[in-house]
Amino acid sequence: MPPDETQIANKGYSMRKIGIIGGGFSGTMTAVQLINNTIEPIEITIINERETFNKGVAFSPYSKKHLLNVSTAKMSAFADDPNHFLDWVMKQSAYQNKDKTIIANSFLPRYLYGQYLTDIWKETIHSKNAGKVKINIIEAYVIDLDVDETTVSVVLSDNESLTFDACVIASGNNIPGNPKIKNTSFFNSKKYFQNPWNIDCVSNTNSKKPILIIGNGLTMVDTVSGLLEHGFDNEIYSISPNGFNILPHRHSGIKYTNLIEELKEDATLYDITKLFNKHIKLIREFGLSAEPIIDSLRPFTQRIWQKLTVNEKRLFMSRLRHLWGVARHRIPLQIHDKMQHLRIEGKLKIFAGRLIDISETPDSVKVEFYSKNHKQKEEINVSRVINCTGPETDLMLLEKSFLKNCLMKGIITQDELKLGINADTETYQLVDRNGNKHANLFTLGSNLKGMLWETTAVNELRTQAEQLAKIILRNRH
Numbered sequence: 001m002p003p004d005e006t007q008i009a010n011k012g013y014s015m016r017k018i019g020i021i022g023g024g025f026s027g028t029m030t031a032v033q034l035i036n037n038t039i040e041p042i043e044i045t046i047i048n049e050r051e052t053f054n055k056g057v058a059f060s061p062y063s064k065k066h067l068l069n070v071s072t073a074k075m076s077a078f079a080d081d082p083n084h085f086l087d088w089v090m091k092q093s094a095y096q097n098k099d100k101t102i103i104a105n106s107f108l109p110r111y112l113y114g115q116y117l118t119d120i121w122k123e124t125i126h127s128k129n130a131g132k133v134k135i136n137i138i139e140a141y142v143i144d145l146d147v148d149e150t151t152v153s154v155v156l157s158d159n160e161s162l163t164f165d166a167c168v169i170a171s172g173n174n175i176p177g178n179p180k181i182k183n184t185s186f187f188n189s190k191k192y193f194q195n196p197w198n199i200d201c202v203s204n205t206n207s208k209k210p211i212l213i214i215g216n217g218l219t220m221v222d223t224v225s226g227l228l229e230h231g232f233d234n235e236i237y238s239i240s241p242n243g244f245n246i247l248p249h250r251h252s253g254i255k256y257t258n259l260i261e262e263l264k265e266d267a268t269l270y271d272i273t274k275l276f277n278k279h280i281k282l283i284r285e286f287g288l289s290a291e292p293i294i295d296s297l298r299p300f301t302q303r304i305w306q307k308l309t310v311n312e313k314r315l316f317m318s319r320l321r322h323l324w325g326v327a328r329h330r331i332p333l334q335i336h337d338k339m340q341h342l343r344i345e346g347k348l349k350i351f352a353g354r355l356i357d358i359s360e361t362p363d364s365v366k367v368e369f370y371s372k373n374h375k376q377k378e379e380i381n382v383s384r385v386i387n388c389t390g391p392e393t394d395l396m397l398l399e400k401s402f403l404k405n406c407l408m409k410g411i412i413t414q415d416e417l418k419l420g421i422n423a424d425t426e427t428y429q430l431v432d433r434n435g436n437k438h439a440n441l442f443t444l445g446s447n448l449k450g451m452l453w454e455t456t457a458v459n460e461l462r463t464q465a466e467q468l469a470k471i472i473l474r475n476r477h
């Protein structure tokens with residue numbers, strides 16, 4: 001029974017305190033869903049640094065040219081209102097007289113999506129239901145966390161301590177882990193940029209020598225565009241184990257169902273790969289490539305992943321992950337065209353190979369790698385190295401992190417492949433060293449990668465945020 005106003009005023013009732021660590025998409029939308037759905041007074045505290053509040057890493061880009069990699073029609077923040085983002089875009093002055101069908105199928109700037117989330121937040125905190133909620137936004141960083149039977153306490157960077165009745169870890173994407181090279185002192189060099197989402201990595205460049213980007217995925221593409229925008233005009237190199245070509249969004253809208261119809265519940269990784277290859281062969285006959293097949297698997301990926309054995313997951317990670325990544329993570333056609341032009345002009349060179357070592361010389365950076373194509377050790381000299389290998393998921397490899405502390409204290413555990421944090425995927429409760437679920441500690445988003453594999457895009461996170469908020473609101477004790 002929710003308390004009435006007299007009970008609250010007389011303090012015969014203590015308002016439930018909910019903490020959210022991280023105010024990116026996941027943290028913001030969990031808070032929005034809590035505010036929209038609560039029937040009793042609650043207090044919500046979101047802890048996040050100022051610049052990325054509401055937006056997170058993805059939607060606070062340093063460049064207005066960085067685009068969403070999902071079309072407008074698929075980016076609603078609310079699962080039950082699929083056109084919410086599209087409708088919002090059509091109301092913005094720059095888009096009001098544009099064709100809605102074209103906008104629905106296009107890839108808009110990521111900063112615009114950040115503005116959309118900020119608008120949702122502002123609207124939510126001024127809604128009628130927000131009257132029931134005390135909202136605190138704290139601009140800080142969580143450096144430690146502890147739990148007891150009924151509360152979760154967090155320590156902030158200024159050593160202030162806060163205690164909550166329930167706490168959501170929505171910490172999202174970690175910065176990339178350092179590459180495995182012999183000379184680890186290079187990581188202290190001013191010519192090494194570990195965080196590819198920070199503008200520093202593309203500013204104040206020296207065009208006298210090329211730049212090396214480690215990694216060959218979507219962040220590499222953004223970084224190339226950022227470097228050009230900042231006037232860099234020497235060659236850009238990229239290195240990755242296979243040097244695969246990044247693919248554009250093609251065949252959009254093709255719905256392929258044949259593979260799913262043949263997919264058995266008890267299929268092993270071997271069966272799935274065999275089926276996959278069979279269907280790729282079938283559609284290649286008609287000039288299509290693997291993307292419609294990958295897209296058809298998307299709604300079932302989490303279920304398939306959960307059924308694989310640990311050995312199968314390991315095999316997938318070592319043999320198939322890169323191929324999956326290429327077919328799954330695609331870029332808008334116009335960006336792809338730009339990348340192709342850069343390659344034809346010789347401005348962008350993509351190497352397939354394994355890094356051996358990187359060292360700073362007085363006037364450059366020497367990079368040694370084993371070339372997959374030439375089967376020999378090769379050397380390049382560059383002016384800086386930017387790490388675009390994707391978020392680090394092994395918590396023990398993070399330099400500083402409250403999650404690493406939690407792992408060491410046994411409050412949380414990682415999956416065998418160290419892709420994320422162990423949690424109950426139905427209730428989002430984290431699991432401790434003894435296999436017990438925490439009553440009041442929850443997570444969502446990329447922290448669930450080990451459990452679900454696909455758990456980073458908006459269309460997964462919006463559902464998680466809604467379900468998690470409802471679970472927290474139900475779990476009143």
Ligand SMILES: Cc1cc2nc3c(=O)[nH]c(=O)nc-3n(C[C@H](O)[C@H](O)[C@H](O)COP(=O)(O)OP(=O)(O)OC[C@H]3O[C@@H](n4cnc5c(N)ncnc54)[C@H](O)[C@@H]3O)c2cc1C
Pocket residue numbers: 021022023024025026027047048049052053055056057058059067068069070140141142143170171172173174219402444445446456457458459461
């Ligand atoms: C460059 C990029 C582009 C992307 N583009 C798309 C796209 O087009 N479409 C799509 O669907 N998905 C996209 N994604 C996926 C994206 O990860 C999700 O859509 C979503 O933005 C993730 O939100 P999040 O809140 O879980 O994580 P994040 O965005 O990483 O937000 C986490 C927040 O928590 C804060 N935080 C972390 N640790 C602490 C701490 N200890 N104390 C306090 N605060 C902390 C961070 O500062 C950050 O603000 C993209 C991802 C990236 C990295």
